[in-house]
Amino acid sequence: MVMSITFEKLSYTYQTGTPFEHHALQDISLTIADHSYTAIIGHTGSGKSTLLQHLNGLLKPTSGKLVVNGQMIDTKTKNKQLGDLRHEVGFVFQFPEAQLFEETVLKDISFGPKNLGKSETEALEIARQKAKLVNLPDDVLEKSPFELSGGQMRRVAIAGILAMQPNILVLDEPTAGLDPKGRIEMMEMFKQLYEKEKLTIILVTHNMNDVANYADNVIVLEQGRLLRQGVPTEIFSNPEWLNKHHLGLPQTTAFALKLQERGINLQELPLTEKKLAQKLAALLQREVK
Amino acid sequence: MSAIIEIENLTYRYAPDDIIPALDNINLSIKEGQWLAIVGHNGSGKSTLAKAIDGLIAPQEGTIKVAGIKLSEDTVWDIRTNIGMVFQNPDNQFVGADVEGDVAFGMENQGIERSEMVKRVHEALTAVNMSQFAKHEPVRLSGGQKQRVAIAGVLALRPNIVIFDESTSMLDPEGHRDIIKLMKKLNTEEKFTVLSITHDIDEAALADRVVVLDNGKIIADDSPEKIFARGQQLIDLGLDVPYPESLKQELAQLDVVVPKEYLSEEGMIDWLCRLLLKN
Numbered sequence: 283m284v285m286s287i288t289f290e291k292l293s294y295t296y297q298t299g300t301p302f303e304h305h306a307l308q309d310i311s312l313t314i315a316d317h318s319y320t321a322i323i324g325h326t327g328s329g330k331s332t333l334l335q336h337l338n339g340l341l342k343p344t345s346g347k348l349v350v351n352g353q354m355i356d357t358k359t360k361n362k363q364l365g366d367l368r369h370e371v372g373f374v375f376q377f378p379e380a381q382l383f384e385e386t387v388l389k390d391i392s393f394g395p396k397n398l399g400k401s402e403t404e405a406l407e408i409a410r411q412k413a414k415l416v417n418l419p420d421d422v423l424e425k426s427p428f429e430l431s432g433g434q435m436r437r438v439a440i441a442g443i444l445a446m447q448p449n450i451l452v453l454d455e456p457t458a459g460l461d462p463k464g465r466i467e468m469m470e471m472f473k474q475l476y477e478k479e480k481l482t483i484i485l486v487t488h489n490m491n492d493v494a495n496y497a498d499n500v501i502v503l504e505q506g507r508l509l510r511q512g513v514p515t516e517i518f519s520n521p522e523w524l525n526k527h528h529l530g531l532p533q534t535t536a537f538a539l540k541l542q543e544r545g546i547n548l549q550e551l552p553l554t555e556k557k558l559a560q561k562l563a564a565l566l567q568r569e570v571k
Numbered sequence: 572m573s574a575i576i577e578i579e580n581l582t583y584r585y586a587p588d589d590i591i592p593a594l595d596n597i598n599l600s601i602k603e604g605q606w607l608a609i610v611g612h613n614g615s616g617k618s619t620l621a622k623a624i625d626g627l628i629a630p631q632e633g634t635i636k637v638a639g640i641k642l643s644e645d646t647v648w649d650i651r652t653n654i655g656m657v658f659q660n661p662d663n664q665f666v667g668a669d670v671e672g673d674v675a676f677g678m679e680n681q682g683i684e685r686s687e688m689v690k691r692v693h694e695a696l697t698a699v700n701m702s703q704f705a706k707h708e709p710v711r712l713s714g715g716q717k718q719r720v721a722i723a724g725v726l727a728l729r730p731n732i733v734i735f736d737e738s739t740s741m742l743d744p745e746g747h748r749d750i751i752k753l754m755k756k757l758n759t760e761e762k763f764t765v766l767s768i769t770h771d772i773d774e775a776a777l778a779d780r781v782v783v784l785d786n787g788k789i790i791a792d793d794s795p796e797k798i799f800a801r802g803q804q805l806i807d808l809g810l811d812v813p814y815p816e817s818l819k820q821e822l823a824q825l826d827v828v829v830p831k832e833y834l835s836e837e838g839m840i841d842w843l844c845r846l847l848l849k850n
């Protein structure tokens with residue numbers, strides 16, 4: 283069965299009836315296909331995190347509904363009706379390492395499966411597997427998570443989430459605060475999870491290079507509304523539109539645009555460095571001949 | 572210009588039996604008014620160095636002088652009045668009920684007179700362009716706005732050195748641009764000495780000088796241009812590769828002959844135009 287995620291006219295209001303009432307999401311209808319890599323972009327405060335928190339029922343719609351893995355959630359849905367959804371949707375919040383608490387890395391990762399009723403040995407086996415999946419070296423497994431580097435602590439937290447065997451992985455600015463090397467490694471790891479483990483990935487990010495390099499579906503939010511949804515080439519094909527909405531471009535596209543303005547004809551604006559390099563190399567070859 | 576910070580043979584271990592010290596025989600002299608970027612991968616010792624300069628940790632070996640005064644137990648409080656620190660996570664820096672109260676907090680601790688406090692809060696909030704938010708609750712501001720308030724709190728104490736420890740790394744692109752602009756203003760117009768600890772290439776590019784730390788040692792100390800010419804190596808140094816450099820590498824892999832020296836974005840565009848727009 284193909285499981286997808288659908289939002290139907292979903293709205294969410296914080297603190298209804300108080301002076302702090304805020305319409306964080308308004309009339310959102312969209313579909314996220316199974317096994318897609320979706321990027322959600324938009325300004326701070328546009329509603330990205332609010333939207334994500336609906337995916338595992340952490341927040342319930344104020345009106346409208348959504349369906350995730352065949353499970354419908356609307357304003358009346360009770361937590362106990364959500365059943366397996368809480369672990370089918372793996373949620374990586376910003377700074378997930380803040381939630382580590384066990385004495386050893388392995389214990390921390392196996393906590394979730396044990397809670398789901400797996401035996402000690404099964405849980406530890408799953409933990410070892412997931413540690414490998416997030417590229418944690420063997421020699422850290424018996425260490426305290428608090429002795430590790432920031433990037434490694436974050437991997438432990440992510441392995442703990444993967445140990446619940448989710449089929450949807452939700453990532454809210456997962457590389458914030460990592461150094462460039464840590465960021466690249468983390469993004470490559472998500473790509474592997476997407477390609478090899480066939481997870482559906484939903485990523486909130488401000489980094490347009492990551493959108494261009496990894497996503498196949500982009501959702502743009504503005505002030506709680508769905509501004510646009512499409513593949514990256516569509517979203518980034520119109521620099522004026524992006525400018526008007528104060529959204530950035532991938533570095534390659536911004537650079538290519540400057541070349542166009544100087545009179546170098548690239549036809550379509552490329553999104554990735556490789557594509558631009560190929561186009562330029564082809565043009566240079568023609569010059570030589 | 573004279574040196575405002577002088578560090579000699581500084582070594583620091585968090586625990587006496589640490590094999591690799593967090594700071595390993597650091598020698599560094601920073602001129603008054605200079606903008607120094609401190610880069611290095613996670614765990615290379617950047618924050619430890621900042622803490623040592625601010626007297627938050629006491630080095631086991633070596634000396635630190637700030638504005639000519641040697642840092643010791645007796646001088647640490649005086650020295651600290653010269654230095655303001657802005658940290659990574661804007662959410663951890665708030666103590667006041669409203670923005671004003673927050674900016675005033677540090678001054679209350681220093682026993683500054685009420686009328687003087689009011690004046691400085693106003694000046695500091697104006698400098699960071701946040702006066703219209705004086706009565707707002709800090710928790711309801713955006714990340715960039717929170718960082719601006721944190722900076723105002725530092726400015727109100729009138730330091731001459733401001734240390735930014737990855738202060739832009741958690742902000743969205745607009746907040747990020749905002750804070751970098753503000754840092755630039757503080758350095759060029761208000762003549763603060765700026766130490767910026769960063770992984771961000773745009774932030775490092777604004778520095779007069781870039782120092783690279785690795786395992787607690789200074790492994791490079793040069794102009795941004797010279798450091799940026801290191802290409803792919805920069806990733807290991809805790810920086811991104813500047814876009815023109817990484818595009819050059821992609822082109823080289825496609826057998827295009829590329830210039831060896833560092834090209835800025837403008838330089839790269841000019842070079843491509845010269846080749847492609849000959850006629």
Ligand SMILES: Nc1ncnc2c1ncn2[C@@H]1O[C@H](COP(=O)(O)OP(=O)(O)O)[C@@H](O)[C@H]1O
Nearest residue numbers: 296297304306325326327328329330331332333
């Ligand atoms: N608990 C809350 N009470 C009131 N307003 C809130 C609350 N949480 C978030 N908001 C507001 O909802 C809007 C959307 O927030 P959020 O989903 O966190 O945005 P994003 O993740 O895109 O930055 C923001 O304006 C935010 O201030």
Ligand SMILES: Nc1ncnc2c1ncn2[C@@H]1O[C@H](COP(=O)(O)OP(=O)(O)O)[C@@H](O)[C@H]1O
Nearest residue numbers: 585586593611612613614615616617618619620
């Ligand atoms: N409070 C601490 N106790 C023990 N070790 C620490 C502490 N803070 C940092 N370290 C260690 O000191 C080294 C340098 O850390 P730090 O200065 O924070 O690096 P950076 O700021 O460059 O990421 C790292 O190996 C780190 O694990």
Ligand SMILES: [Mg+2]
Nearest residue numbers: 330331332454
């Ligand atoms: Mg958010």
Ligand SMILES: [Mg+2]
Nearest residue numbers: 617618619736
């Ligand atoms: Mg640090």
